Amino acid sequence: MNLRRLFASLLALMRKRRLDLELEDEIRAHLELAERDAVERGLSPEEAYRKARRGFGGIEQMKEEHRDRRSLRWIETLLRDFRYGLASLPRAPGFTAVVISILALGIGGTVAMFSVVDAVFVKPLPFPQPDRIVGVWEAPRPGAVNATTVPQFVAWNRLAKVFSALAAEQPILAALNDKSGPSRIAGKAVTAGYFKVFASGAKLGRTFTSEDDRPGAGPVVIISHAAWQSYFGGDPGILHRRLILDGEAYQVIGVLQRGPFDRDETQFWKPLIFTQDQLASDAHWLTVYGRLNASATLTNARERMRALYAALDETAPMKERGGTIVVEPLKQLLVGSNLHRSISVAFGAVLLVLLIACANIANLLFAQGATRRTELAVRSALGASRGRLVAQLLTEGFALCLLGGAAGIATAWLLIRVATPLLSQSLPFTADVSLNLHVLAFAAVVALGVAALAGVLPAVQASFGNLTDSLKQSARGSSVMHIRVRRSIVIGEVALSLVLVCGALLLARSLVKLQQLDTGIRVENVITMSADLPLGAYPTPQKAVLFYEAVARRLRSTPGVAKAGLSTYLPLEWISNGEAMQVAGAEKLVRVRFKRVDPGYFSTLDIPVLAGRGITNRDREGAPRVVVINQALAAGLRDIARMANPVGKIVRLSSTDYTEVQPLMSDVQIVGIIRSERTSSPGSPDPAVVYVPLAQAPNPHIKLLVRTHEGTASIMPSIRQAVREIDSNLPLGDVATMQQVRDRTLAGASRPAWLIGIFAFVAILLAAIGLYGVLAYSVTQQRRELGIRMALGARPGDVLSQVLRRALVMVSVGLVFGLIGVFALTRVIANLLFEVSPLDPLALATACISMMVIGLLAAFPPASRAARVDPIATLRDAG
Amino acid sequence: MSKAQTEIPYGTLDLLILKTLETMGAMHGYAIARRIEQVSGESLQLSQGSVYPALIRIQQEGWIRTDWGISETNRKVKFYSLTRAGRKQLLVEVANWEKATALVARFLEVST
Numbered sequence: 001m002n003l004r005r006l007f008a009s010l011l012a013l014m015r016k017r018r019l020d021l022e023l024e025d026e027i028r029a030h031l032e033l034a035e036r037d038a039v040e041r042g043l044s045p046e047e048a049y050r051k052a053r054r055g056f057g058g059i060e061q062m063k064e065e066h067r068d069r070r071s072l073r074w075i076e077t078l079l080r081d082f083r084y085g086l087a088s089l090p091r092a093p094g095f096t097a098v099v100i101s102i103l104a105l106g107i108g109g110t111v112a113m114f115s116v117v118d119a120v121f122v123k124p125l126p127f128p129q130p131d132r133i134v135g136v137w138e139a140p141r142p143g144a145v146n147a148t149t150v151p152q153f154v155a156w157n158r159l160a161k162v163f164s165a166l167a168a169e170q171p172i173l174a175a176l177n178d179k180s181g182p183s184r185i186a187g188k189a190v191t192a193g194y195f196k197v198f199a200s201g202a203k204l205g206r207t208f209t210s211e212d213d214r215p216g217a218g219p220v221v222i223i224s225h226a227a228w229q230s231y232f233g234g235d236p237g238i239l240h241r242r243l244i245l246d247g248e249a250y251q252v253i254g255v256l257q258r259g260p261f262d263r264d265e266t267q268f269w270k271p272l273i274f275t276q277d278q279l280a281s282d283a284h285w286l287t288v289y290g291r292l293n294a295s296a297t298l299t300n301a302r303e304r305m306r307a308l309y310a311a312l313d314e315t316a317p318m319k320e321r322g323g324t325i326v327v328e329p330l331k332q333l334l335v336g337s338n339l340h341r342s343i344s345v346a347f348g349a350v351l352l353v354l355l356i357a358c359a360n361i362a363n364l365l366f367a368q369g370a371t372r373r374t375e376l377a378v379r380s381a382l383g384a385s386r387g388r389l390v391a392q393l394l395t396e397g398f399a400l401c402l403l404g405g406a407a408g409i410a411t412a413w414l415l416i417r418v419a420t421p422l423l424s425q426s427l428p429f430t431a432d433v434s435l436n437l438h439v440l441a442f443a444a445v446v447a448l449g450v451a452a453l454a455g456v457l458p459a460v461q462a463s464f465g466n467l468t469d470s471l472k473q474s475a476r477g478s479s480v481m482h483i484r485v486r487r488s489i490v491i492g493e494v495a496l497s498l499v500l501v502c503g504a505l506l507l508a509r510s511l512v513k514l515q516q517l518d519t520g521i522r523v524e525n526v527i528t529m530s531a532d533l534p535l536g537a538y539p540t541p542q543k544a545v546l547f548y549e550a551v552a553r554r555l556r557s558t559p560g561v562a563k564a565g566l567s568t569y570l571p572l573e574w575i576s577n578g579e580a581m582q583v584a585g586a587e588k589l590v591r592v593r594f595k596r597v598d599p600g601y602f603s604t605l606d607i608p609v610l611a612g613r614g615i616t617n618r619d620r621e622g623a624p625r626v627v628v629i630n631q632a633l634a635a636g637l638r639d640i641a642r643m644a645n646p647v648g649k650i651v652r653l654s655s656t657d658y659t660e661v662q663p664l665m666s667d668v669q670i671v672g673i674i675r676s677e678r679t680s681s682p683g684s685p686d687p688a689v690v691y692v693p694l695a696q697a698p699n700p701h702i703k704l705l706v707r708t709h710e711g712t713a714s715i716m717p718s719i720r721q722a723v724r725e726i727d728s729n730l731p732l733g734d735v736a737t738m739q740q741v742r743d744r745t746l747a748g749a750s751r752p753a754w755l756i757g758i759f760a761f762v763a764i765l766l767a768a769i770g771l772y773g774v775l776a777y778s779v780t781q782q783r784r785e786l787g788i789r790m791a792l793g794a795r796p797g798d799v800l801s802q803v804l805r806r807a808l809v810m811v812s813v814g815l816v817f818g819l820i821g822v823f824a825l826t827r828v829i830a831n832l833l834f835e836v837s838p839l840d841p842l843a844l845a846t847a848c849i850s851m852m853v854i855g856l857l858a859a860f861p862p863a864s865r866a867a868r869v870d871p872i873a874t875l876r877d878a879g
Numbered sequence: 880m881s882k883a884q885t886e887i888p889y890g891t892l893d894l895l896i897l898k899t900l901e902t903m904g905a906m907h908g909y910a911i912a913r914r915i916e917q918v919s920g921e922s923l924q925l926s927q928g929s930v931y932p933a934l935i936r937i938q939q940e941g942w943i944r945t946d947w948g949i950s951e952t953n954r955k956v957k958f959y960s961l962t963r964a965g966r967k968q969l970l971v972e973v974a975n976w977e978k979a980t981a982l983v984a985r986f987l988e989v990s991t
Contacts, residue, residue: 008939019935022957026908026931029956034927057926065932070939187934866928 012071030778087395103404106357107409119431126260128199136288164298165196168286174245189272205254214270219251225258227267241648246534264429334428377515397455405447494814497763504760505843520677522606526738527712533700541698542659563707565600582652587642612647612672619693633688769860775862787874796867807859976989
């Protein structure tokens, strides 16, 4: 058949109805003409009528041949089979329901997971030319990146030619007063080029221009589309309104387009206008983003920036030498390696579940095929070709998988709806998890793949073998090949399930280790929150200190409160403020993490003082400057500065002033050592931390920690009341119990554990169903053999144990393959584990034993049925 | 399938139709069937209906095209006419036919 005919045939297929009507017309016209001719020749009308039809021949036959000739018969057949397949599904409702729910689970989970993969890795970032957006960092030493200083940023902005726009940002939190009382909203102070970097436009008004971040420019603000909707109800006159942030009025000059920024916590942007002090300061506090210009590549941008940095290095003697610069694509910046690993492992796990689901469907179709042998045999006896039968079975399988695919997409949609709010915390704000065309295409491929994997084998099996034998009642031994294939499928299922179960158990062990992890603090009955003192209301450090003391005193006298403390960072939270300590006589600087705490901090969290003293009320402005250090720092000082007993020693310590702009160096006396408390990631060793009295180094951004006598559930209203009495405009944010903070810190490790646990559970269930199916089938097949054996004297117990033994053999073979898989995947899983070996014998043994137990449980019903076989009944039945 | 196919040598109906259209110009289905019957006299038993499956196939090959016209009984019917490709195909088919008949004739001569 040439192309032209193929095309014409396809066309004819689509225009079937019209062509049939046309043919009908032609036949009618033909017969009329024939009758007319006959009448003209002198026949009577009745005779003419008959003669015309006789001359024409069989009308229906001709129509059939016409259809055969003009179009692709096999496609029409295919469509018919497909319809037949769909129509036959309700005839076996149980079977259909099981297959479709397995498919819905497998495909739905995979598609939902893929939509996350798609959102995070596949989709380009939701900005124009996203590959051109980069983050620019200083790298004081290899492997470490640091925010940059104002003089650096200003110089880059002036001298770097590789960027079409460069901008710095600083996250800020501001108090917004509206009807419901003060609340804290997140925003950013950004330089004028910010929205040019992201190429984001305004829906209303405008974005920033270079006029907006000049010194002396009026206070203006741009709000996100989401903020416009939630705080202003989408008021179209927003550009005439002002936003009161921290008590200061800002003119709203623009509303962003709806888009990725709406998924971020940032609600507003205001211009970052550098003060004279900041322009001269060496503090590293700016995060810098740039958009590469059309001619620049990432590589040459890196080279040019490094050259520029080296040149600046020579002119700036103040700075630490030897650093370099890092230019990295925004995408890389947003998708950390931890996230990458978690998503990959979860996706891998869900694919395993899908494979197992496939195996199960194949198994079910196989069994179904066996029950339909008689039907197929009849059809074959009536003249259906073998290919025709295979095609029919395949098409039916396809119809099933299509339904399963549709159910899977619905499941995925549901999963995404439910999981997105939970996930959004751990995904970058640019990730828009949705069922888009990519995802739907993927779903289609998965459904087709499942149809192919699960459908082909049973179809071929059902049509091969001697079909006519099936017509004969005695053909009982004909399915040896058949049972063998089904057994291998079950073995595969057991193997894949074992991999998942091992993964889940290893992660669970790792979770237990994390739960037992000594955090070095008291977690129970502690509630935390944060507050940010606006510089307008607290312009001087003295005012801030008054606030701290007042609020701590007020909190301690609140009924139900046992203890209260303040600090700049919560326990179990990474201390992002790094400073340097200089010890007389030692050449190297000691890098330390810098945490400001009030006198109540250590006691609120039960952190013991190991030597010297903690921080007291007397450590305030005017008193000698003191610090407390942790064990890790004490050990560091011993190694680096050979300081055996640091208590009482005086060291030099860098820090920044109240507004975090001016760097300071001061001599401080170490007065005590405390036991280390955990900071962030559980896998890494404790960093060296220096605790500075909040009263001697005030800071506007603080956390409040309150320990109650019993429970934290009902205490928040009294805490809010207490703070309101000190400052009625100050909102409290980030309210969380210490337990929640702890869980959040450990969540990175626990989230994939739960997910994979669920996957493993589904996998075990599917494998058990598969095993049960195979054994139940083979017991039915062997009823006669069992009957004979029992008639010859075998006891029910023998039969029972024989069936169970067969199950154990299958499971054991599966476990061997599964263990091979686990060994192969060691490297992948090792990264997710905390203090647990990926070949942890306890986890592997537990997994194997539980698979065995589940195997036996699945085998027991068919085995006991075999043992109850009545020899006389079966023998008589067999005739 | 139909009686005609056992009585007209396989594949010759196409040739007959093409030849008819070449000599007679545009015609509707009934006229084509009648014409074939008349030319062959009473020697050919043709079910008139069997021209239609042949016509649709030839049309799909692009050898004939259809136009709507009015029949003698005032009905809208399809008129078939030869295309340029159809004329070429006719030459090919005629040549094939002659080759085949010559072969059969020679075979019969030798055998007798």
